[in-house]
Amino acid sequence: MKKRKIILNLAMSLDGYIADTQGGFDWIKGDGNTDLNTANKWDYNKFLEGIDIVVMGKRCYDQGFLEDFKDKTVYVATSESLVDTENIRFINGDICSIILAECKKEGKDVFLFGGGILIDAFLKADIIDEYIIGIIPTILGEGRPLF
Template sequence: MSKKRKVVLFIASSLDGYIATKDESLEWLFKVEGEGDNGFAEFYETIDTVLMGKRTYDWVMNQEITEFPYKNKDCYVFTRSSVEDTENVRFINEDVTDFVQTLKAEEGKNIWIVGGGELLHAFVQRKLVDEFIITVAPTIIGKGIPLFREGDYQLDLTLKGVRNFNQFVELHYKQ
């Protein structure tokens, strides 16, 4: 019997609940002293599929990278625009719920929602996220891009575990 695939959010947040500053900067995150890779490599081994919004994809591609960071994973980018697929990415312009249900029905490892805020909001509203792994940094930004947008929804989660990586605290919840 095969294990059911899960959709997992693995993300860092400021203490006051922001994933980036208003100008999409993550500098605040890199100033915090962590421990190793703060559990990233361990998590990365549990997934084979990456989902992200177009703005997050554009941000990743604008970084000084020599190689696409999710090269050995199936990578899907949700967009309302018509964009041609690349060697590493398939651009998706279809219903989020139907697409995710199809992915979850396939054999494979877990599915990672990389970001961003708009895509995550759609997933949370539709209760498509099975697990939330949120690493909290001891930084207060004051304003920025919120981890969770205001909306007409409520999720009741169960704490699965807590770990710390030096100054970071990882909170792991399941739906």
């Protein structure tokens, strides 16, 4: 059985931030020139084919980042008590342990989607197997740093 990997895949500013001071991602859109877009350099759809679990925080979930994950199991870290749906599992507790247990089962890799608080937990637990970091050519100056 192939070991499932936990893969962190996100965008980061030149100065190391993954979100602005409000937790937003509008800065990722750039200036309208699409020559350097990730889609032109990297096959996102192929990446999605290699995963079957997505892990995200409640803020990311609330922002509607689910369109690409309809056929995946999505784990949402939250402090709220919410009811699971067909493919969404709300986790109020130690999500790192739950995902590590999932990694011991047969399946594809795990996409650590974000946000920052969730990523911090995985970094502190030292359980991220692979980092895919797209560097956006902008300087935010402040916000949520990745490291």
